[in-house]
Amino acid sequence: MKKVIAQTEINVNEEGYLTDFAQWTKEIGTEIATDYNIEMTDRHWEVVKWIQEKVNEGAALSIRGIKKSGVIDIKSFYALFPGGPLKVSTKIAGVPKPKSCI
Amino acid sequence: MKNLVILGAGTAGTMMANHLVSKLPKKEWEITIVDQYKTHYYQPGFLFLPFDIYNENQVKKEGKKFIPKGVNYIQKKIDRIISDENKISLEDETLDYDILIIATGSKIAPDEVEGMQGKNWQKSVFDFYTYEGALALRNKLREWEGGKLVVHITEMPIKCPVAPLEFAFLADSYFKKKGMRDKVEITYVTPLSGAFTKEKCSKSLGYLLKEKNVNLEIDFAIERVDNENSKIIDYADKEVDFDLLVTVPTNMGDEVIGRSGLGDDLNFVPTHHNTLQSLAHENIFVIGDATNVPASKAGSVAHFQAETLTDNILLYVEGKPLKEEFDGHANCFIETGENKALLIDFNYEYEPVEGTFPFAGIGPLKLLKESVFNHWGKLAFRWIYWNMLIKGIPIPFVSRNMSTKGKKLN
Known part of the structure; x- marks a missing residue:
């Protein structure tokens, strides 16, 4: 389905995740973040960029994987993206949330 | 003579040996397969072992029986793949290869989570992804008097991602049959945002947890197992109490991949999604659970991959371009208890949907719907x-690429 975010029409799924990463911009990320009362800082963007790179490489995202990567410690990750840090950060990053096969 | 070496004689490696022995010219190629273990396990059976549906003998056979004549079978531990020199060092000899197929699979790594493999391991904390774990759990369930059963996934990706859900459903049936369902509380704990994470599955199957009276705890990223107080604790300090924890620990590729510097963080080998050639070396191919491709880690996937990979090995030998053919196809039965099962058929692009399989409009198997027939299919x-x-041996009517026929795609 289509949705207008940051004055741009983009394609999203029923839960509001972008379905085409090519449509993602920093402005879109910033506006999605406001839905979660998150004001984006450099630290947020660093994590978002890392997530985008990982997904681009085809790697699976997990909380423990993020801890091991050293990009951010887990407590800070939860503090930056409260309420399910992976599902919130992936939505802001314009990539699919981690899924199973069903 | 040229050498093709297969590492791992599990589902994928054994299939490749059988495919290639009749296709590679015998005068030019010698095929060798290496695996340190003697036993070949039917891993899908590990789901049934804890519930006394299968016994030990139904899930294991001697591996040697399935390695074809004409293939050199070495039962030794693999020390390292020296990819710059096209060599494999085994415990006491070195092999040269012209083509290498990595089929070393994935396995559980319970020591990745603090306290998981602690004093309660195989006492009140169990896995069922190993033969030993499934057997120990069966013995525990036979005498367990009830309490809080927690079925838990540590992190994705895992082998057979539906198995923990099937475990919860089968547990419901098992305890009902034993007349003690009222004494058991079942909770399913997942790091994902739901038991079903895909739109159509979630709509079609959402009723199952309620029907089986299974509680759900989502977004749970485990930090540690507290053995003193029998709880699992997540990074956000959420806690789930258990009397019996059945966990799927972190799944990782084999240590030999890590030792050889060929893997990602989880020791899975970066692999081309459609050709199955390794991204780092053109004469190394990867199949089954050992790859990092975003397909399910399942026997059916390895089966479909094996058909594409066999063609690609032959193309590579002839110096021709590889087929970008593998589409992530998976075809899996999902047990839902009460002698019923679902069937799902999907690939990289299409999520599981309703329909019929393998014949459009006819079936006889139904996709994404519970049926007794599907359960017989699984058995x-x-x-x-x-x-x-x-x-x-090809399975009739089931093609390597997913068919969109007979599927309700919209």
């Missing part, structure tokens, strides 16, 4: 596995 599959699948 019949054990015979197909031992007698057809790992021997590389």
Whole structure:
């Protein structure tokens, strides 16, 4: 389905995740973040960029994987993206949330 | 003579040996397969072992029986792949290869989570992804008097991602049959945002948890197992109490991949999604659970991959371009208890949907719907596995690429 975010029409799924990463911009990320009362800082963007790179490489995202990567410690990750840090950060990053096969 | 070496004689490696032995010219190629273990396990059976549906003998056979004549079978531990020199060092000898197929699979790594493999391991904390774990759990369940059963996934990706859900459903049936369902509280704990994470599955199957009276705890990223107080604790300090924890620990590729510097953080080998050639070396190919491709880690996936990979090995030998053919196709039965099962058929692009399989409009198997027929299909599959699948015999009407026919795609 289509949705207008940051004055741009983009394609999203029923839960509001972008379905085409090519449509993602920093402005879109910033506006999605406001839905979660998150004001984006450099630290947020660093994590978002890392997530985008990982997904681009085809790697699976997990909380423990993020801890091991050293990009951010887990407590800070939860503090930056409260309420399910992976599902919130992936939505802001314009990539699919981690899924199973069903 | 040139050498093709296969590492791992599990589902994928054994299939490749069987495919290639009749296709590579015998005068030019010698095929060797290496695996340190003597036993070949039917891993889907590990789901049934804890509930006394299968016994030990139904899930294991001697591996040697499935390695074809004309293939050199070495039962030794693999020390390292020296990819710059096209060599494999085994415990006491070195092999040269012209082509290498990595089929070393994935396995559980319970020591990745603090306290998981602690003093309660195989006492009140169990896995069922190993033969030993499934057997220990069976013995525990036989005498367990009830309490809080927690079925838990540590992190994705895991082998057979639906198995923990099937475990919860089968547990519901098992305790009902024993007349003690009222004494058991079942909770399903997942790091994902739901038991079902895909739109159509979630709509079609959402009723199952309620029907089976299974509680759900989502977004749970485990930090540690507290053995003193029998709880699992997540990074956000959420806690879930258990009397019996059945966990799927972190799944990782084999240590040999890590030792050889060929893997990602989880020791899975970066692999081309459609050709199955390794991204780092053109004469190394990867199949089954050992790859990092975003397909399910499942026997059916390895089976479909094996058909594409066989063609690609032959193309590579002839110096021709590889086929970008593998589409992530998976075809899996999902037990839902009460002698019923679902069937799902999907690939990289299409999520599981409703429909019929393998014949459009006819079936006889139904996709994404519970049926007794699907359950028989799952049970019949054990015979197909031992007698057809790992021997590389094609399964009639089931094609390597996913068909969109007979599927309700919209």
